[in-house]
Amino acid sequence: MNTSLRPAPPADAHREQRQKDVVAALREVLPREAILFRHEDTVPYECDALTAYRASPMVVVLPETEAQVAAVLKICHQMTVPIVARGAGTGLSGGAMPHRSGVILSLSKFNKILNIDPASCTAIVQCGVRNLAISEAASGYGLYYAPDPSSQIACTIGGNVAENSGGVHCLKYGLTLHNVLRVRGFMVTVSPWNSAPEALDAAGLDLLPIIIGSEGMLAVTTEVTVKLIPKPQSARCIMASFDDIESAGAAVASVIAHGIIPAGLEMMDRAMTAAVDAFVHADYDLSAAAILLCESDGTPAEVAEEIARMEQVLSAAGASRIEVSRDEAQRLKFWSGRKNAFPASGSISPDYMCMDSTIPRKRLAEMLRAIQQMEIKYNLRCANVFHAGDGNLHPLILFDAADADQMRRCELFGADILETSVRLGGTVTGEHGVGIEKLNSMCVQFSAAERAQFLALKQAFDPLELLNPGKVIPTLHRCAEYGKMHVHRGMLPFPELPRF
Amino acid sequence: MSAQDPVLARLVDQVNSARSRRAPLDIRGGGSKTFYGEAAVGEPLDVTGLSGITSYEPTELVVTVRTGTRLDDLEAALEAHGQCLAFEPPRFAPGGTVGGMVAAGLSGPARASAGSVRDHVLGVTLLNGRGEILTFGGQVAKNVAGYDVSRLMAGSLGILGVICEVSLKVLPVSPSTATLRFDCDEAQASANFRDWASQPLPINATAWHEGGLYVRLAGARAAVAAACTRLGGAQLAPEQAKSWWSSVRDHSAEFFAIGAAGLARGESLWRLSVPATAAALKLPGQQFMEWGGAQRWWKTLADAGQVRSAAARVGGHATLIRGADKSNGVFAPLSEVSMRIHRGLKQAFDPLRLFNRGRLYAGL
Numbered sequence: 001m002n003t004s005l006r007p008a009p010p011a012d013a014h015r016e017q018r019q020k021d022v023v024a025a026l027r028e029v030l031p032r033e034a035i036l037f038r039h040e041d042t043v044p045y046e047c048d049a050l051t052a053y054r055a056s057p058m059v060v061v062l063p064e065t066e067a068q069v070a071a072v073l074k075i076c077h078q079m080t081v082p083i084v085a086r087g088a089g090t091g092l093s094g095g096a097m098p099h100r101s102g103v104i105l106s107l108s109k110f111n112k113i114l115n116i117d118p119a120s121c122t123a124i125v126q127c128g129v130r131n132l133a134i135s136e137a138a139s140g141y142g143l144y145y146a147p148d149p150s151s152q153i154a155c156t157i158g159g160n161v162a163e164n165s166g167g168v169h170c171l172k173y174g175l176t177l178h179n180v181l182r183v184r185g186f187m188v189t190v191s192p193w194n195s196a197p198e199a200l201d202a203a204g205l206d207l208l209p210i211i212i213g214s215e216g217m218l219a220v221t222t223e224v225t226v227k228l229i230p231k232p233q234s235a236r237c238i239m240a241s242f243d244d245i246e247s248a249g250a251a252v253a254s255v256i257a258h259g260i261i262p263a264g265l266e267m268m269d270r271a272m273t274a275a276v277d278a279f280v281h282a283d284y285d286l287s288a289a290a291i292l293l294c295e296s297d298g299t300p301a302e303v304a305e306e307i308a309r310m311e312q313v314l315s316a317a318g319a320s321r322i323e324v325s326r327d328e329a330q331r332l333k334f335w336s337g338r339k340n341a342f343p344a345s346g347s348i349s350p351d352y353m354c355m356d357s358t359i360p361r362k363r364l365a366e367m368l369r370a371i372q373q374m375e376i377k378y379n380l381r382c383a384n385v386f387h388a389g390d391g392n393l394h395p396l397i398l399f400d401a402a403d404a405d406q407m408r409r410c411e412l413f414g415a416d417i418l419e420t421s422v423r424l425g426g427t428v429t430g431e432h433g434v435g436i437e438k439l440n441s442m443c444v445q446f447s448a449a450e451r452a453q454f455l456a457l458k459q460a461f462d463p464l465e466l467l468n469p470g471k472v473i474p475t476l477h478r479c480a481e482y483g484k485m486h487v488h489r490g491m492l493p494f495p496e497l498p499r500f
Numbered sequence: 501m502s503a504q505d506p507v508l509a510r511l512v513d514q515v516n517s518a519r520s521r522r523a524p525l526d527i528r529g530g531g532s533k534t535f536y537g538e539a540a541v542g543e544p545l546d547v548t549g550l551s552g553i554t555s556y557e558p559t560e561l562v563v564t565v566r567t568g569t570r571l572d573d574l575e576a577a578l579e580a581h582g583q584c585l586a587f588e589p590p591r592f593a594p595g596g597t598v599g600g601m602v603a604a605g606l607s608g609p610a611r612a613s614a615g616s617v618r619d620h621v622l623g624v625t626l627l628n629g630r631g632e633i634l635t636f637g638g639q640v641a642k643n644v645a646g647y648d649v650s651r652l653m654a655g656s657l658g659i660l661g662v663i664c665e666v667s668l669k670v671l672p673v674s675p676s677t678a679t680l681r682f683d684c685d686e687a688q689a690s691a692n693f694r695d696w697a698s699q700p701l702p703i704n705a706t707a708w709h710e711g712g713l714y715v716r717l718a719g720a721r722a723a724v725a726a727a728c729t730r731l732g733g734a735q736l737a738p739e740q741a742k743s744w745w746s747s748v749r750d751h752s753a754e755f756f757a758i759g760a761a762g763l764a765r766g767e768s769l770w771r772l773s774v775p776a777t778a779a780a781l782k783l784p785g786q787q788f789m790e791w792g793g794a795q796r797w798w799k800t801l802a803d804a805g806q807v808r809s810a811a812a813r814v815g816g817h818a819t820l821i822r823g824a825d826k827s828n829g830v831f832a833p834l835s836e837v838s839m840r841i842h843r844g845l846k847q848a849f850d851p852l853r854l855f856n857r858g859r860l861y862a863g864l
Binding site for chain 1: 557558559560561562582605611612615616618619628630632634635636638639640641642643644645646647648649651652654655656659660671672673675694697698699700701702719720721722723725726773774775776777791794795815816817819831832833834836837838840841842843844845847848849860861
């Protein structure tokens, strides 16, 4: 999507005065170059990777030390200025989209790996350290950090904590939550805070699962202790082709039914393999209706044993072709296609909207059929890539954001996928977060009482609602309005109201 | 789970009645862990009527179960399909329930490798202090819609509400296991734990007690066989290994009991949760180490202050498990910030402080 400079939004006298006051206060605690507020300087912060939704922040700050973060929070708290923390801005749900009257707390300078301890298999890193940089730094000790979101070359561990990020290997190795021992940071009231000691559990309520995945709504994270695990000695990947998506979906269930937990189990439909193969030449079987990538890792003997069992199960499930990676180069090639699914989609369409719902595995084929019907209904194409082992779907709806009607149809298409997922017993977001993108869908998944409980929980951490306001949990009012909109799908009342 | 369910409807009525009278409620399952935590107060709220497996499809690796269900019934149902609760929850006594397992948040020998109860909770249906039935999380492994309330319930000791139904991630039983025993002292055991942790070995559980180091391997046949050859040691017969690990998991091993004489002397059993690589703790008494050194049980005459500071010095915390004197608190005191969050959470879920009042900390 076009990120070039656009004209500054119309000035508003009140906002201008407020901006002056906040900048003046921040200058007391931060060097001048760590404060951005001119429109041309703040443009890069207007959105995260959900580029269709933008807002101009009032101020952007780039602190370098925890003391500076504390000082910024103190000022924001005193002046009741909303705070939106930001890592690398690779989030896909608008979680880091600025608040027009708020401060973007960019933590990109917190990029130091503080300690790698091979004895305890842990790493202590600042929140702005890139996901892949942790594994690179640990590599010399034969260790790595397991969660590997596709954006791992760019996304930060702080962002991973905010979203409880997964990746292609989380079926076997777990999500961010399962691989983080401790987070440290600040409450919005500036109290330094940490989740636990570096033991496996803490006294009292376990706050770590509440903080992880809270999308910057509860606290500001500055430091993370992660678990490192030994690199598997070897890994091999099977590419299995299927002539129809039903058998591919059934094969996924069959692998699990046979007691196998693959290191990765991914599915792509033909639209996706075609796009990807043109983009990175991953040697995919382009004649297949769907392919599965099924990986085994461990000792060479373990992998040989498991690959043989997987081949047997996949054949019995009706695979029309099975190819086992013959060497590391080919294995990486298989994965390069999967990991480039998003950019590949960007290369065949001006824009794409990535959905992220999760459904029970057994409903995969049913869901794909429903998506095919939606392509006709909304007259837009959709390429599908799934973390099939987890039932986590990433349908990529292809559209052109410059065309308002396509944009509108794309939003309806996306909402339809999410609501279908909830109906099939799933959830609206598996790993990308709610952000602003899925606020309306939260009205469908949760009752008014459940949403009220979420809002009450936030109060325990952030009574003034300064952290990332307006994200994740929709207000009762918004859901009421969405309920009304729903009746007249396609003909939204009050089109002038912002709805993200 | 529907509010029309007659058992649930009765519980809601009882909660609403308690609300109108502001009467505290003592949530009761099978009673296998009544010894754990601070003293219970209030009218009993019996949840054992909420029993039965709601749904279980082995290919989804998820079971949804009403929380009054007996843990042994759940485990038998999973075993029939070659699956298990990988975190090995302790079953201190027969009759313990799934709800008690989640609320206590305790995990067994495999915790360091397989994760904790919390890690396996996918969703809950909760009856909160406003008498509302709420569902969070779900039946899928990846779910970040809203705050992860369901996992907050693990270890909450019921102070946030009645956990009515829970969805848990289940896993296939490993195709192969083997337990090896080594004779060594604590220092050597710690060194071995450290060495092994950084190697790609299929280690599922470790323990050390009185000169005996035990390691359980679990995984693919080839991997377990290769690790046995590589590590050496004496291999336990399968039945012997099974009963030995059960005795650790369920605290039926002699070490974990405190007899009348021990109580009279003022002996207590403490659980110290510390970084795995923490140096040896200097406390009087006997130690039983698990989780590669991250969980250290101490049976000791030392007072609470001494035990707590030993844990805190190495960055951990200590919980009083068994012993007569709870006057210094069962759980390690919280920092002021953390206590403020705890109070806020209690307020958010149970504003009238009905549920399990004081069971975790005074004032909650």
